[in-house]
Amino acid sequence: MRVLVLGGDGFCGWPTSLYLSDRGHDITIVDNLSRRNIDNELEVQSLTPIRPIGERLRVWKEVTGREIGYENLDLATEYDRLVRLLEEVQPDAIVHFAEQRAAPYSMRTTHSKRYTVDNNVRATHNLLVAMVATGSTAALAHLGTMGVYGYGWSGSAPIPEGYLTVKVPTPDGDLEREILHPANPGSVYHMTKTLDQLMFAFYAKNDGLRVTDLHQGIVWGTQTDQTARDERLINRFDYDGDYGTVLNRFLMQAAIGHPLTVHGSGGQTRAFIHIRDTVRCIEIAITNPPPVGSQPMVLNQITETHRVRDLAKLVSEITGAEIANLPNPRQEADENDLVVRNDQFLALGLNPTTLSNGLLEEVSQIADKYKHRVDPTKIIARSTWREGMQTSEDLITEIETGE
Amino acid sequence: MRVLVLGGDGFCGWPTSLYLSDRGHDITIVDNLSRRNIDNELEVQSLTPIRPIGERLRVWKEVTGREIGYENLDLATEYDRLVRLLEEVQPDAIVHFAEQRAAPYSMRTTHSKRYTVDNNVRATHNLLVAMVATGSTAALAHLGTMGVYGYGWSGSAPIPEGYLTVKVPTPDGDLEREILHPANPGSVYHMTKTLDQLMFAFYAKNDGLRVTDLHQGIVWGTQTDQTARDERLINRFDYDGDYGTVLNRFLMQAAIGHPLTVHGSGGQTRAFIHIRDTVRCIEIAITNPPPVGSQPMVLNQITETHRVRDLAKLVSEITGAEIANLPNPRQEADENDLVVRNDQFLALGLNPTTLSNGLLEEVSQIADKYKHRVDPTKIIARSTWREGMQTSEDLITEIETGE
Numbered sequence: 001m002r003v004l005v006l007g008g009d010g011f012c013g014w015p016t017s018l019y020l021s022d023r024g025h026d027i028t029i030v031d032n033l034s035r036r037n038i039d040n041e042l043e044v045q046s047l048t049p050i051r052p053i054g055e056r057l058r059v060w061k062e063v064t065g066r067e068i069g070y071e072n073l074d075l076a077t078e079y080d081r082l083v084r085l086l087e088e089v090q091p092d093a094i095v096h097f098a099e100q101r102a103a104p105y106s107m108r109t110t111h112s113k114r115y116t117v118d119n120n121v122r123a124t125h126n127l128l129v130a131m132v133a134t135g136s137t138a139a140l141a142h143l144g145t146m147g148v149y150g151y152g153w154s155g156s157a158p159i160p161e162g163y164l165t166v167k168v169p170t171p172d173g174d175l176e177r178e179i180l181h182p183a184n185p186g187s188v189y190h191m192t193k194t195l196d197q198l199m200f201a202f203y204a205k206n207d208g209l210r211v212t213d214l215h216q217g218i219v220w221g222t223q224t225d226q227t228a229r230d231e232r233l234i235n236r237f238d239y240d241g242d243y244g245t246v247l248n249r250f251l252m253q254a255a256i257g258h259p260l261t262v263h264g265s266g267g268q269t270r271a272f273i274h275i276r277d278t279v280r281c282i283e284i285a286i287t288n289p290p291p292v293g294s295q296p297m298v299l300n301q302i303t304e305t306h307r308v309r310d311l312a313k314l315v316s317e318i319t320g321a322e323i324a325n326l327p328n329p330r331q332e333a334d335e336n337d338l339v340v341r342n343d344q345f346l347a348l349g350l351n352p353t354t355l356s357n358g359l360l361e362e363v364s365q366i367a368d369k370y371k372h373r374v375d376p377t378k379i380i381a382r383s384t385w386r387e388g389m390q391t392s393e394d395l396i397t398e399i400e401t402g403e
Numbered sequence: 404m405r406v407l408v409l410g411g412d413g414f415c416g417w418p419t420s421l422y423l424s425d426r427g428h429d430i431t432i433v434d435n436l437s438r439r440n441i442d443n444e445l446e447v448q449s450l451t452p453i454r455p456i457g458e459r460l461r462v463w464k465e466v467t468g469r470e471i472g473y474e475n476l477d478l479a480t481e482y483d484r485l486v487r488l489l490e491e492v493q494p495d496a497i498v499h500f501a502e503q504r505a506a507p508y509s510m511r512t513t514h515s516k517r518y519t520v521d522n523n524v525r526a527t528h529n530l531l532v533a534m535v536a537t538g539s540t541a542a543l544a545h546l547g548t549m550g551v552y553g554y555g556w557s558g559s560a561p562i563p564e565g566y567l568t569v570k571v572p573t574p575d576g577d578l579e580r581e582i583l584h585p586a587n588p589g590s591v592y593h594m595t596k597t598l599d600q601l602m603f604a605f606y607a608k609n610d611g612l613r614v615t616d617l618h619q620g621i622v623w624g625t626q627t628d629q630t631a632r633d634e635r636l637i638n639r640f641d642y643d644g645d646y647g648t649v650l651n652r653f654l655m656q657a658a659i660g661h662p663l664t665v666h667g668s669g670g671q672t673r674a675f676i677h678i679r680d681t682v683r684c685i686e687i688a689i690t691n692p693p694p695v696g697s698q699p700m701v702l703n704q705i706t707e708t709h710r711v712r713d714l715a716k717l718v719s720e721i722t723g724a725e726i727a728n729l730p731n732p733r734q735e736a737d738e739n740d741l742v743v744r745n746d747q748f749l750a751l752g753l754n755p756t757t758l759s760n761g762l763l764e765e766v767s768q769i770a771d772k773y774k775h776r777v778d779p780t781k782i783i784a785r786s787t788w789r790e791g792m793q794t795s796e797d798l799i800t801e802i803e804t805g806e
Contacts, residue, residue, distance in 0.1 A: 079517065110536045114482065117528045121598070125520045133513045135790070153580070157573035166569040167577065170560035174570065177556070179585040183601055191605045195524070195598045198586055202594045206734055206789055331609055386609055387538070 002026045002089055003286065004138075006075060006127070007097030009053050010035050011236050012143060012219065012278055016095060018226035018233065019279035021066045028069035028089050029053070030098065034119070035236075038105065038243075044378045046236040047252060047370045048222060059232040075123035082126060086134045093286035094131075096142040098123050099192065103147070104329070104383035105242040106189035113188045120192035121199075128203045137210070139289030141282060142200065144215040145193045146271050146302060150184025151336040158339040162213065162298020186330055187385070200296040208292045212285045216278065217271030217302035217340075220247040221358055222366045224276050235275065237366055239374065241381035247272065247311055249379070251359075254319035255367035256374050256399040261392075263381070264328030266309025267335030271302035274353040284348045300342045303352035314355070319363065327390040329381060374399055405429045405492060406689065407541075409478060409530070410500030412456050413438045414639050415546060415622065415681055419498060421629035421636065422682035424469045431472035431492050432456070433501065437522070438639075441508065441646075447781045449639035450655060450773045451625060462635040478526035485529060489537045496689035497534075499545040501526050502595065506550070507732070507786035508645040509592035516591045523595035524602075531606045540613070542692030544685060545603065547618040548596045549674050549705060553587025554739040561742040565616065565701020589733055590788070603699040611695045615688045619681065620674030620705035620743075623650040624761055625769045627679050638678065640769055642777065644784035650675065650714055652782070654762075657722035658770035659777050659802040664795075666784070667731030669712025670738030674705035677756040687751045703745045706755035717758070722766065730793040732784060777802055 003020055007013040008029030021027045031053065039045050051059070057068050069089075073081050075098050099120040100106060106116040124142070131138065149159050164181045167174040180201065183194035200211040227235040238244045239252040250260045273281075281301045290297040312323045328334070376399050382391050406423055410416040411432030424430045434456065442448050454462070460471050472492075476484050478501050502523040503509060509519040527545070534541065552562050567584045570577040583604065586597035603614040630638040641647045642655040653663045676684075684704045693700040715726045731737070779802050785794050 079513075110482075110532050113532050114525075114529065117602075118525055121524050122517075122521055126517065129513050129516050132790075154571050155573045155578045156575050157571060157578070164571065166571055166580075166582075168557050168560060168567065168569055170558045172559050175558045175560070177569075177585075179569075179582075182580075182582045183604075185601075185605055188605070191601060194601050198588070198594060198597050198601075199520075201586075202588055202591070387535075 001092040001286065004028050004030060004089060004091045004094045005097070006030045006095065007099070009033060010097055011238065012275070013097040014056070015224040015227050015235050015275055016279045016282050017068060018060060019224055020283060021060070021068050022064065022226050023283060028071065030071045030073050030075070030085065032072055032074040034100070042240060042242060044240045044375060045373070047239050047373055048234045048237045048366060049370070049373070050234060050236045051232045056233060059230050063230050063233070075126055076119045079126045079130065082130045083134060086130055086136055091136070091138045093139045093141065094127070095282055095286065096124065096127060096140060100189065102243045103187035103189045104381050106187050107385050108242065108383040116188050117192055121195055124196045125199055128199060128209065131209055132203065132207045137292070139210050139212065139286045141212045141214060141285040142196065144196065144213040145190055146215050146217050146300065146340070147186055147190035148183050148194045148197065148215060149181055150186070151268070151338060152333055153182065153184060158341045159300065161300050161341055161344055162215065186332055204294070204296050210289045210292055211296040212289060213296050213298045214281060214285060214301040215298060217273045218245045218247065219273055219275050219278055220245065221274040221276060221353070221362055224279055237370070240378040242383060246270070246308060250312060250315040251363050251367040252371070252374065253379065254315050254321040255363065255371040256376065258376065258379060258396050259322040259324035260312045260315060261380065261395070262309055262312050262323055262325050264325070265334045266312060266325070267307060268332065269305055269307050269336050269338035271305045271338060271340050272355065273301055273303045274358055276353050277303055277350060280350055281345055284345060284350065288348060299344050300340050301345065302340055302342055304354060305338045305340060306355070318360065324395060326392045329383060329385045329389055329391070331385060371399065404495040404689065407431050407433060407492060407494045407497045408500070409433045409498065410502070412436060413500055414641065415678070416500040417459070418627040418630050418638050418678055419682045419685050420471060421463060422627055423686060424463065424471050425467065425629050426686060431474065433474045433476050433478070433488065435475060435477040437503070445643060445645060447643045447778060448776070450642050450776055451637045451640045451769065452773070452776070453637060453639045454635050459636060462633050466633050466636070478529055479522045482529045482533065485533045486537060489533055489539055494539070494541045496542045496544065497530070498685055498689065499527065499530060499543060503592065505646045506590035506592045507784050509590050510788050511645065511786040519591050520595055524598055527599045528602055531602060531612065534612055535606065535610045540695070542613050542615065542689045544615045544617060544688040545599065547599065547616040548593055549618050549620050549703065549743070550589055550593035551586050551597045551600065551618060552584055553589070554671070554741060555736055556585065556587060561744045562703065563744055564703050564747055565618065589735055607697070607699050613692045613695055614699040615692060616699050616701045617684060617688060617704040618701060620676045621648045621650065622676055622678050622681055623648065624677040624679060624756070624765055627682055640773070643781040645786060649673070649711055653715060653718040654766050654770040655774070655777065656782065657718050657724035658766065658774040659779065661779065661782060661799050662725040662727035663715045663718060664783065665712055665715050665726055665728050667728070668737045669715060669728070670710060671735065672708055672710050672739050672741035674708045674741060674743050675758065676704055676706045677761055679756050680706055680753060683753060684748055687748060687753065691751060702747050703743050704748065705743055705745055707757060708741045708743060709758070721763065727798060729795045732786065732788045732792055732794070734788060774802065
């Protein structure tokens with residue numbers, strides 16, 4: 001298949017591009033390098049030494065003989081170039097990762113709130129309009145988030161895959177209706193994914209676009225079989241307070257002797273997936289698109305759920321790290337249960353990498369190996385979700401790297 | 404109260420500004436004159452001879468002694484000026500009409516689809532961010548649309564005011580939940596109002612903003628007591644295929660001897676409200692805001708429902724006009740029932756102007772009086788909702804104005 005990977009230089013996009021290329025697909029990456037630019041703005045860098053996109057692509061060709069195309073293009077502002085690209089490439093599938101994807105960053109400043117909405121909504125809408133304008137019948141797979149659902153909303157009922165069957169009381173008795181699961185986003189970032197859902201529903205209904213929305217859990221892990229083939233292909237690993245996701249943050253903290261930072265009681269239950277499974281899910285999604293004329297297909301892209309404090313305990317047991325409880329910046333329940341359906345991916349053949357078999361490798365091959373690159377002043381989350389919110393001081397300001 | 408009226412030069416915004424000024428409120432209009440600019444783009448003009456905003460405001464002062472402030476400001480792109488304005492005015496209430504509001508225009512071209520989303524989403528989001536950034540506790544009233552609900556979704560149950568109580572099946576029995584009514588927008592324009600709803604819900608929850616979303620039906624009528632005081636204060640009347648709403652279009656068609664254009668069978672039932680009631684509803688909304696910390700209040704701003712073909716028949720009976728059935732550009736059921744709750748406005752004291760007592764005045768004082776200004780080539784709706792859609796030829800190309 002000819003596949004466009006929008007946001008193909010990012011944490012999920014890069015390993016997806018290599019995986020799909022390795023599987024024989026013809027890949028073109030579209031990326032405006034905004035994630036690298038935000039690193040500059042935040043004065044932080046990936047724990048792992050990622051290479052410039054041009055070097056990445058040269059090395060991939062050197063190692064595998066396979067060529068990946070690349071276009072530096074801003075989807076939110078360069079509509080005409082996007083149209084020309086769709087006409088040139090005529091993709092069979094489009095994978096859309098091209099959105100600002102950190103909740104804390106989206107809450108950081110008025111600028112970052114506005115950037116997140118302006119960038120994400122326009123990128124998605126421009127893409128949909130451009131697909132209609134060029135008559136594209138490509139299968140579109142979009143990275144959504146489990147965060148569209150909110151948590152603890154439906155009691156003991158598991159979170160369904162996108163659509164919820166409800167009963168609507170009417171004078172003639174209850175009416176059964178399938179609805180898009182009510183949205184309860186916890187940040188401006190998550191909110192943009194709830195806006196995306198409504199845009200997908202409209203363009204699927206009005207123009208017959210074929211869309212799969214992948215409500216992904218928290219990704220952990222760094223490497224895939226492809227990114228591990230050469231150090232110059234290494235994937236990014238974010239550990240900072242804005243972009244570092246919880247499990248990767250714990251692993252890095254353990255490696256440098258920093259306490260594991262748990263927000264609130266740590267009773268929040270979250271859904272997880274390894275990056276190796278993310279890339280597999282993407283291929284499954286684009287090779288099994290919904291038919292023209294159907295509503296968007298929604299898949300929950302997760303493989304297991306854990307309470308945050310249980311994860312901290314697990315990492316602490318492996319590594320001996322201490323645990324520190326910090327104020328929770330989010331407006332959310334301190335404790336929640338979470339049961340999530342992911343039947344569709346399992347039925348389509350996904351065989352998950354679980355925490356129990358991937359965690360130690362991650363500690364030794366990534367966190368320990370690159371800990372000398374950590375800036376300890378970037379670890380604590382400082383985005384304030386709302387007026388007057390508490391944050392924590394730095395817990396350590398110097399690290400022992402053992403070197 | 405100090406009130407900012409965003410979009411205060413438009414069809415609803417102008418009479419609202421005058422009404423609130425007349426009622427003793429201190430009004431500042433914010434408008435980038437985009438509606439007048441779109442008239443230029445479409446090469447059409449209001450049936451009524453509207454005056455430049457500066458003249459309108461001078462005449463209002465001449466007639467009433469009251470001053471209305473005015474700021475030419477683009478909410479979607481001039482965030483910093485918006486913040487300064489909020490700091491200067493310190494409004495008690497903000498009325499937000501500042502969005503592209505025509506469904507056919509929003510479907511017209513790739514440009515108009517993108518403009519509608521970029522403008523509407525950014526205007527609303529910038530406003531919300533600016534309110535949070537300046538600590539504004541103003542009551543925000545936003546013009547939504549009945550179109551967020553879709554039609555015919557809930558069987559014989561009336562459309563509730565924003566929130567729907569449903570039963571969610573769980574292993575422990577049905578759970579009762581109040582949800583935002585599922586969205587089923589029929590155009591890109593309507594879609595933007597469904598996106599607005601999710602942004603309001605988030606900022607109400609996270610930052611305690613007080614928001615009232617007014618899901619308005621189709622507005623008819625032209626004048627209010629205030630706009631009728633001097634011809635130079637006259638409100639706009641749109642009759643063209645993009646911006647003309649159905650009842651006003653019929654009245655103008657009848658006046659010039661054009662057949663009344665009914666799309667499809669005319670079996671679509673729609674909700675209506677007179678412009679005189681719109682302005683009253685706005686004052687009711689801003690003087691009865693929801694408390695801080697509550698979810699957005701949703702009011703259905705409608706006073707009666709009619710089938711389109713019944714309206715055509717009514718106008719035909721009054722005026723003798725013929726009826727012409729044209730292809731329907733929209734993806735919608737040809738026939739639908741519509742029962743809409745509007746209890747809250749009635750309870751708050753709204754006393755509606757009904758079709759039966761306002762129609763003849765409208766025909767004689769507006770449609771007949773200004774029919775010499777009609778361009779008959781602008782009457783037929785030509786926006787194509789989707790690839791390959793049919794539109795109609797002009798039914799008449801010259802008019803008899805009787806002059």
